[in-house]
Amino acid sequence: MIAELLPERTVERLSKYRRVLSRELENGMDHIYSHDLAKLLHITPVQVRRDLMLIGHTGTLRKGYDIAKLIKLIGEIIDCSGIQKVAIVGLGQLGMALLNYLQNNKNKLHLTAAFDNNPEKIGHIFQGIPCYDEQQLKEVVEKEKITIGILTVPANKAVEMSHRMTDSGILGIINYTPASLKLDNAFLEEYDVITSLEKVAYFSKPFNLDLYKKLIQSQQ
Amino acid sequence: MIAELLPERTVERLSKYRRVLSRELENGMDHIYSHDLAKLLHITPVQVRRDLMLIGHTGTLRKGYDIAKLIKLIGEIIDCSGIQKVAIVGLGQLGMALLNYLQNNKNKLHLTAAFDNNPEKIGHIFQGIPCYDEQQLKEVVEKEKITIGILTVPANKAVEMSHRMTDSGILGIINYTPASLKLDNAFLEEYDVITSLEKVAYFSKPFNLDLYKKLIQSQQ
DNA sequence: AATCATTTGTTTACATTTTAACAATGCAAA
DNA sequence: TTTGCATTGTTAAAATGTAAACAAATGATT
Incomplete structure (x- = not known):
């Protein structure tokens, strides 16, 4: 179905999508909008739609994505056929x-x-x-x-x-x-x-954290 | 000294540079070439030179980088002034x-x-x-x-x-x-x-691993 | 029926990161 | 001295990843 390798970051997000979607399914949801799925992972709706486009999952307009089907598809992509x-x-x-x-x-x-x-x-x-x-x-x-x-x-x-x-x-x-x-x-x-700890140390030094916050803000 | 935030990946590598450099220092080395430092982390010499440029460390031609000085500089950048x-x-x-x-x-x-x-x-x-x-x-x-x-x-x-x-x-x-x-x-x-485990699972599926190896090879 | 609002799918642009290219420098050897 | 070579520092290009823009579709509203 997918002939090409998916980008590494997309694969990582697929794993996360599946996990939060399973919880939504348990809560009785059957469909979800890209912006709602995005909120669950604190990313943008565009990224969700793009990832799902890459794996060839298609939602229905004004209804969103079929959660059960999406979970199944992600499984087919990430998991091996056997174990x-x-x-x-x-x-x-x-x-x-x-x-x-x-x-x-x-x-x-x-x-x-x-x-x-x-x-x-x-x-x-x-x-x-x-x-x-x-x-x-x-x-x-x-x-x-x-x-x-x-x-x-x-x-x-x-x-x-x-x-x-x-x-x-x-x-x-x-x-x-x-x-x-x-x-x-x-x-x-x-x-x-x-x-990873030293990285956090660097970015959480007060001066750097200020720069970092400004950087984030300027992007919004 | 450095007025701007360093890229996240550079900070991560600085942490690793420091660690391997400390070991080299213990082994009695006092200088190191960019390509030798690169080998220790399995990255390219260009990346090493670029990272060191970003932190303003300057080596000497045909002699390489002064290990002790570099360790000290990385400390000044990553570590807080106190603890x-x-x-x-x-x-x-x-x-x-x-x-x-x-x-x-x-x-x-x-x-x-x-x-x-x-x-x-x-x-x-x-x-x-x-x-x-x-x-x-x-x-x-x-x-x-x-x-x-x-x-x-x-x-x-x-x-x-x-x-x-x-x-x-x-x-x-x-x-x-x-x-x-x-x-x-x-x-x-x-x-x-x-x-992270599911990501490895995806890329180590035999079919994907083949694609991945070809991708890596085509880049060399 | 016509318009509006919402949401998807895709293309385009932007940002970040990596890699390549190459000029500059200065030691070594002829 | 001069040529060659190794190595740095920097600029330019490529690759990857993220965000924006927008057309298309479709249900809701007037």
């Missing part, structure tokens, strides 16, 4: 927090395995997710056909581990370590807590 | 993980307080950080002059809590909840774990 299995590599504090956060997945992404090198964790089951020895990574990933990895090992092990992950067949990695990676055969998404 | 105090609002799994992650801060950002509504946590000290009752937010933030908040409460409390945070004097918020916020008097940075 995609996810592994957490590194069960430290952050890995464990993410494990708890993700275990109640109602979508097509199934958290399937965790890996660590701590003997006290290996062999245990956390929230229904088994923790394997890091050494078994390739074996388990191949057997379970895991395609997505969440990387939460210590920074100094991140590069090596990321290569072992892609070598095992993982196609997408979210890197939560501060190490900066480069993968050849997988999609990489990096998120660096410290960087 | 900036940080609070974690919501000490669930994620909040606690971040608390552990941030407690060993060697920079100008000081994690000062945590807030929760769980009686079992209120009054306790975690890694040296006291956990207060959510109800004391305004009081503590004002007294301690906390300016940055990390929001990790349950999604349904995020909007209300964010307003209480800005009302108390917080100037910058990192929102880790899936709720989408809109703040008028503070800088807001949102990071949504699920969205």
Whole structure:
């Protein structure tokens, strides 16, 4: 249906659209206007219409978008036809927090395995997710056909581990370590807590915040 | 020195430059070329030179950039003159993980307080950080002059809590909840774990990954 | 029936970010 | 000394992402 890759930002918003739309559906709404959907995410109606145009969803004039249909379409675009299995590599504090956060997945992404090198964790089951020895990574990933990895090992092990992950067949990695990676055969998404905190620190310095507010205002 | 706001992406990279440069300094390096710094972050040398131009750092031809000076300059730009105090609002799994992650801060950002509504946590000290009752937010933030908040409460409390945070004097918020916020008097940075995971899922679907790889190749 | 108001879909313009191009500089080697 | 080369700093172009503008459609109102 869609022959081209969608822009990264559009994909991100589609994920958010689906989430808020599901809530609207539960509240008994069946249609929604672009400007109402926009308000839910604090973006502009134009952006909503443009995103939906890109995925080929068409609303009805004066009635808005059919929420159930839109949710279904977004699913067809974002989700894999079957399911995609996810592994957490590194069960430290952050890995464990993410494990708890993700275990109640109602979508097509199934958290399937965790890996660590701590003997006290290996062999245990956390929230229904088994923790394997890091050494078994390739074996388990191949057997379970895991395609997505969440990387939460210590920074100094991140590069090596990321290569072992892609070598095992993982196609997408979210890197939560501060190490900066480069993968050849997988999609990489990096998120660096410290960087993000330092960015907020910069923009919330009083002088900068004033400049920032003026900038925002001048755009409206 | 710099009269204008820096681009957001530049600020993010400055944070990363500083981190890798500190490591190089520890390894005994005193100067670095733009292309070597670029390699450390897997970006282009042009981008490095452009970023450094924006902050007014000037290297010496055939010698590169003075690492110690550059680290110092980045500090002057990113860090506040004094220190900036940080609070974690919501000490669930994620909040606690971040608390552990941030407690060993060697920079100008000081994690000062945590807030929760769980009686079992209120009054306790975690890694040296006291956990207060959510109800004391305004009081503590004002007294301690906390300016940055990390929001990790349950999604349904995020909007209300964010307003209480800005009302108390917080100037910058990192929102880790899936709720989408809109703040008028503070800088807001949102990071949504699920969205980021679904984005990776989309781009690592085999068909899309092929398109993506071709796209990358065609750009080189 | 004619006009108006509303809302979609699409094109065009604007802003931000990245990448490329290249002049300027100055060390090294012939 | 002079040529060549490596490296910086800056300007220009390209790519990406966001917002505006507006035609088209259709129901509501007079």
